[in-house]
Amino acid sequence: MAQRAVWLIRHEPGTPLCSTVRFSRRYPTVEKRAKVFNGASYVPIPEDGPFLKELRLLDDDKDFVECRDSCTHINKTTIYRLSVGGEELWPVVAFLKNGMIYASVPLVEQTLSPHPPLISISGISQGLELLFGIQDFLHSSQKNDTELNTKLSQLPNLLLQACPFGTLLDANLQNSLDNINFASVSQPQKQPAWKAGTYKGKPQVSVSITEKVKSMQYDKQDIADTWQVVGAVICKCDLEGIMPNVTISLNLPTNGSPLQDILVHPCVTSLDSAILTSSSIDAVDDSAFSGPYKFPFTPPLESFNLCYYTSQVPVPPIWGFYQMKEEEIQLKIKVNLKLHESVKNNFEFCEAHIPFYNRGPITQLEYKVSFGQLEVFREKSLLIWIIGQKFPKSMEISLSGTITFGAKSHDKQPFDQICIGDTAYVKLHFSILDYTLTGCYADQHSVQVFASGKPKISSYRKLVSSDYYIWNSKAPAPVTYGSLLL
Numbered sequence: 001m002a003q004r005a006v007w008l009i010r011h012e013p014g015t016p017l018c019s020t021v022r023f024s025r026r027y028p029t030v031e032k033r034a035k036v037f038n039g040a041s042y043v044p045i046p047e048d049g050p051f052l053k054e055l056r057l058l059d060d061d062k063d064f065v066e067c068r069d070s071c072t073h074i075n076k077t078t079i080y081r082l083s084v085g086g087e088e089l090w091p092v093v094a095f096l097k098n099g100m101i102y103a104s105v106p107l108v109e110q111t112l113s114p115h116p117p118l119i120s121i122s123g124i125s126q127g128l129e130l131l132f133g134i135q136d137f138l139h140s141s142q143k144n145d146t147e148l149n150t151k152l153s154q155l156p157n158l159l160l161q162a163c164p165f166g167t168l169l170d171a172n173l174q175n176s177l178d179n180i181n182f183a184s185v186s187q188p189q190k191q192p193a194w195k196a197g198t199y200k201g202k203p204q205v206s207v208s209i210t211e212k213v214k215s216m217q218y219d220k221q222d223i224a225d226t227w228q229v230v231g232a233v234i235c236k237c238d239l240e241g242i243m244p245n246v247t248i249s250l251n252l253p254t255n256g257s258p259l260q261d262i263l264v265h266p267c268v269t270s271l272d273s274a275i276l277t278s279s280s281i282d283a284v285d286d287s288a289f290s291g292p293y294k295f296p297f298t299p300p301l302e303s304f305n306l307c308y309y310t311s312q313v314p315v316p317p318i319w320g321f322y323q324m325k326e327e328e329i330q331l332k333i334k335v336n337l338k339l340h341e342s343v344k345n346n347f348e349f350c351e352a353h354i355p356f357y358n359r360g361p362i363t364q365l366e367y368k369v370s371f372g373q374l375e376v377f378r379e380k381s382l383l384i385w386i387i388g389q390k391f392p393k394s395m396e397i398s399l400s401g402t403i404t405f406g407a408k409s410h411d412k413q414p415f416d417q418i419c420i421g422d423t424a425y426v427k428l429h430f431s432i433l434d435y436t437l438t439g440c441y442a443d444q445h446s447v448q449v450f451a452s453g454k455p456k457i458s459s460y461r462k463l464v465s466s467d468y469y470i471w472n473s474k475a476p477a478p479v480t481y482g483s484l485l486l
Contacts, residue, residue, distance in 0.1 A: 001122045002030045002107045002166035003130065005045045006159075008138075008152070009052065009101040019055075019101070021048045023155050027166035030107050041112035043087045045105060054082040055094070055101070078128070079118060090115065093127040098139055102131040107166070126168050133162070133171030140174070157197070161301070164196030169302055191242055197301060199238050203455035206236045207248055207306075207442040212466040215316045215428075219473040227316040229437050230466075231259070233306040237299035244451035245269075248306065249443060250293040256439030258288040259309040267297045267304070280310050292446070311438045317343045317463070320470035322426045331356070335399040335426055335470075339391040343432070348462075350430040352385040352399075357416035357424075360408040367401030374399070381405070381413055387430075423475045428468040436461050 008023040026045055035042050046054070081090040090112060094103035106123025110116055118124060137158075138151050154177065161176040162169055170176060176197075191198075215227040237246055250259070260280045264271065274289040295306055321336040335352065339345060356362070362378040372387040385399055419425070442459040449455050 001126050001168070002033070003027060003123065003127055003163065003168075004030050004034055004105040004107055004166065006130070006134075006163075007048070007051065007101070007103040008134065008155075009055075009103065011096060011099055011101050019052055021052065022100070022152055024048055025156070025159060030166040033109075034107055037107070037109045038112050043084055043089045043112075046082075046084045046089070050084060051082070054084060054089075055103075077118075079124065091118070091121065091124060093124060093131065095131070097135055100135070100138070102135055104131055129171045130163060130168050133173055137173035137177075161197035195242070195300060198242055199240055199301060201238060201240075203240060203449070203451060203453040204238045205246065205447060205449060205455050205457045207447070207457075207459040208234045209250075209436055209440055209442060209459075209461040210234070211436045211438065211440070211461075211463050213313075213317060213437055213463065214465075214467045215469065217316070217320050217470045218475075219321050219471075225316070227313070229257075229311045229313050231309045231311065231436070231438065231440060233308075233442070234303060235299065235306045236303040239299065239449065239451040239455060240453060241451050243298050244449065245296065246299055246450070247294060247296040247448040249446040250291060250295075250440055251443050251446070252291045253439040256290065257311045257313045257437075258290045259293060259311055259438065259440065261310040262293070262307055263309075264295065264307045265297065265304055267300060268306070269296050269298065271295070280312060311440075313437050315340050315342075317432075317437060318428060318430075318468075320426060320428070322424075322470045322472050323474055324422065324424050324472045325474060326422070329404060331403045331405070333399075333401055333403065335385070337387075337391075337397050337428075339395045341395060343437075344435040345390050345395070346432065346435075347387075347389045348431040348433050350387040350389070351428070352387065353427045353429065354383040354385065355414065355416075355419070355425075355427075356381040356383075356403070356405070357414050357419040358408070360406040360413060362403055363406040364404035365401060367399065369397075369399045371397040379413075421476075422472055424472045426470040428465050428470070430465045430468075432463045434461060435463050437463055 005026045006024065007021060010020045010022050012019060031045065078093055078095045079090075080092040080094055081088050082092055083089075089105065091108070092103060092105055094101060096102075104127040106121060106127045108116065108121055108123065134155070138148060155173075158173050158176045162171070162173055178201075209231060211229055211231040213227060213229050215225070217225045219225075233248075233250065235246075235248065237244070239246070252258070258278060259275075260278045262275055262278065272289075272294065275293055278289055297306070317340055319338045319340065321334075323334045325332045333354070335354070337352065359381055362376060362381055362383075365376055365383075367374060369385065371392055372385055375384045375386060376382075377384070387397065391397060441461055444457045444459050447457050449457075
């Protein structure tokens with residue numbers, strides 16, 4: 001999702017030149033990627049003169065060219081193909097608005113022969129978003145040509161911030177104009193090549209920790225239940241100056257599970273060796289490094305993933321049991337769920353989805369639920385047990401029922417290659433705010449910022465479920481994560 005080049009062309013029919021390039025920008029790093037992705041079908045970006053000629057915007061270009069001017073090539077979209085040196089440059093995004101032609105060439109991350117479907121090229125929508133953003137910026141509250149020329153002179157600096165290295169970050173260029181400090185170009189400190197601009201405004205640092213827990217539970221003596229926690233720390237640092245320095249510490253409570261397999265963003269400048277060597281392959285014991293985990297870094301302008309980690313937590317947050325038995329034309333089901341006592345009993349939401357694949361619609365249901373409420377989607381052959389925001393004081397809930405299905409219709413009922421016969425599951429969906437299973441948190445008071453101004457520091461954390469399955473204990477063979485990916 002990047003742009004190889006961008007043009008703004010003043011369209012002036014009837015004048016000696018007919019058109020002039022008011023602004024153009026090429027991205028050499030994206031061009032190198034285009035050579036790799038396109039291979040033998042790669043066509044280089046032309047200079048401004050040949051580009052105008054192929055767009056039929058030069059007065060001296062009056063010759064008829066079959067591949068370009070034939071009626072069989074009338075475009076019904078804003079996507080064009082141009083003949084450049086006997087080769088075809090495609091796709092070219094271009095449209096005319098208020099006497100200005102806005103054009104770009106998006107990066108296509110595959111070969112161009114044959115042309116891939118337009119819907120598969122994400123750079124086209126990004127290119128249109130960028131061009132519309134430029135158009136809004138140029139013509140919002142514009143009163144005369146002097147103001148237009150002023151805005152055109154600001155575009156190079158604005159695109160450094162809004163579209164660095166050809167990748168669109170913010171199509172609202174007015175936001176970039178409000179944030180960018182044009183005087184920073186003259187500052188004595190050298191601007192690093194990877195940082196496309198500077199921030200101007202109220203300083204603030206935001207740290208968000210999201211842990212995802214996966215689980216496969218079978219309730220079988222010969223098959224071990226499995227669970228896994230993967231965490232991500234996302235940062236957004238709005239700090240003035242070219243190279244501000246920040247240090248964020250992740251902490252664990254006394255009984256917290258150590259972080260392992262830590263991967264950090266390239267902007268991190270140094271790390272304790274104990275952080276890098278902590279691996280999930282090794283057994284967890286009392287000697288395992290348990291923090292604090294300090295990450296000194298020089299932040300980029302955009303939001304970024306400071307680090308990823310895994311952890312071997314001792315228990316899953318919710319234990320489950322699921323039993324499904326088929327008796328003649330009916331199914332009998334039983335589901336038990338138990339929230340572990342160490343887990344925060346305050347959910348943003350909590351639901352159990354019970355699908356019945358390869359069967360007809362639900363025609364009759366008799367059930368008993370100890371807590372929450374049950375929603376029935378008859379045509380989809382699906383039950384959704386809405387548990388809500390809290391488990392009861394006992395921390396245990398149950399659901400039992402008898403289900404009758406109608407005639408199966410392959411057009412309407414859900415089909416699954418794995419869930420055949422007794423192979424079935426309950427899938428849990430839940431989220432807990434201000435909580436992580438490892439206990440990991442970012443202490444706001446330990447965040448160190450070396451930049452002008454005192455920043456506002458905020459931190460958030462959340463636990464969410466991801467592929468949290470409880471399988472029918474009567475199923476003949478267990479289902480693993482690997483088989484779900486087949």
